[in-house]
Amino acid sequence: MEPALYIVATPIGNLGDISRRALEVLSGVTCVAAEDTRRTGQLLSSEGIKARMVAYHEHSAPAVAEQLVARVAAGESVALVSDAGTPTISDPGYRLVRVMQDAGLKVVPIPGPCAAIVALSAAGLPSDRFAFEGFLPNKGEARRRRLELLAGEDATLIFYEAPHRILATLEDMQEVMGPGREAALARELSKSFETIRRAPLSKLCDWVREDANQSRGEIVLLLSPARSESDVSIEPALGELLRGMAEHMPARQAAKLLSSYSGVRSRQLYDYLLEHRQE
Template sequence: MEPALYIVATPIGNLGDVSRRALEVLSGVSCIAAEDTRRTGQLLSGEGIKTPMLAYHEHSAPQVAEQLAARIAGGESIALVSDAGTPTISDPGYRLVRVMQDAGLKIVPLPGPCAAIVGLSGSGLPSDRFAFEGFLPNRGEARRRRLESLAHADATLIFYEAPHRIVATLEDLQSVMGDDREAAIARELTKSFETIRRAPLRELCDWVRDDANQSRGEIVLLLAPSKDERGAQLDPALGELLLGIAEHMPARKAAKLVAGYSGLPTRQLYDFLLQHRAG
């Protein structure tokens, strides 16, 4: 194969989701850089592929990436795979991609499974705009602060969450976002016990809390966009402060300044100024 780093997406559950092109690449490259060689080995064994593997993961030394770049520069081809899904998505593989790019080497990304996108497609939540937020902080206080910063997001938010934290995270979401904010949980996607449910946070939280089975397996958590992203009501004192500052500088600059002070989105504050001027 042409010397390059091939970014190969692998199934997130159902092995039937592996693409023909992915199998061709995995069987044709010089070696496979795998996040977990044991897990990737199961996929390869099932397909009769005997390509050599080496480990590349979060704890790999920088020299490993440099060695892989040297091999490609010498004419070899290497495939990058993660435990499951698309490499570099909530995955340290992006560092390897950067090393290859900086060395002027070719990158060939292959399309394929990604739990975040699969969950979004089946969630019933708006998909015209979305943001992938990965894993939230482990600790409650840090997690709530992060959620507070996202409360007014005008896009569907997508998170990955560990089973042992899902109830606590849903409770924090309910506390920060309110009982009626719509959300969805997508669990064990493409597997035998796949579950997708959309509901207000109050209902979703009660359902997961009351059914231990919903705290098992791989989980994608999705949150509907805020309904107040344009012209949302501001605290009167904050609104007066913003209007006062905007008398001495451009509206966008004033909105950015107050956003840094209040934690609210710049766009929300800018829209407030525009609506006030229009009124």
């Protein structure tokens, strides 16, 4: 094969999703740089491929990348694979791409599955503009701060999330972005228990809270684009209910309570109340 670093996408679940070109490359390269050699070894074995493997992951020393660069510079070919999906997407493989490029060596992408794009294709959310945000911070306070920065984005947002944090993340999203913000949860994509569900955040929270199975496996979480407040109309009946509530409690409390019921952001309800309270 031509001396180069080949970025090879592998299945995210169903082994039948591997491409013919990916198999040809994995069969022909001098060595395979794998995030987890045991997991990649199982994939190669299932396809009858015998290949020399080198571990390359987040904790690899810079010397490993230098050795791989030296191989390609000497005329060899190297395939880079992650545990699943497209390498360099939310993993450290991009560092190896950079050192190869900086050394003037060729980098060849071999297209294939990517969980973020697979989820977007089936989520039923706008896909003309989207942003991949990877993993949110582990801790609640930091996660909420990050979500506050993203709340106004007018593109569909795509996140990866660990199963043990999915409920806490959904609850934080509901708190920051409002219970009516539409979202989609895509779990175990291409696998036996594949699940894709689109619903307001409040309903997704209830669903995950009530069904422990939804907190298992590989998860992609998608959020619909933010709507400007001018895009959300407050129906006369809702406005009348809001004014009635505000006669018995502080305006901000009334807006917050009605937001949970209606899905309209509490700030918009509060502003509406200030404008129409005397009617």
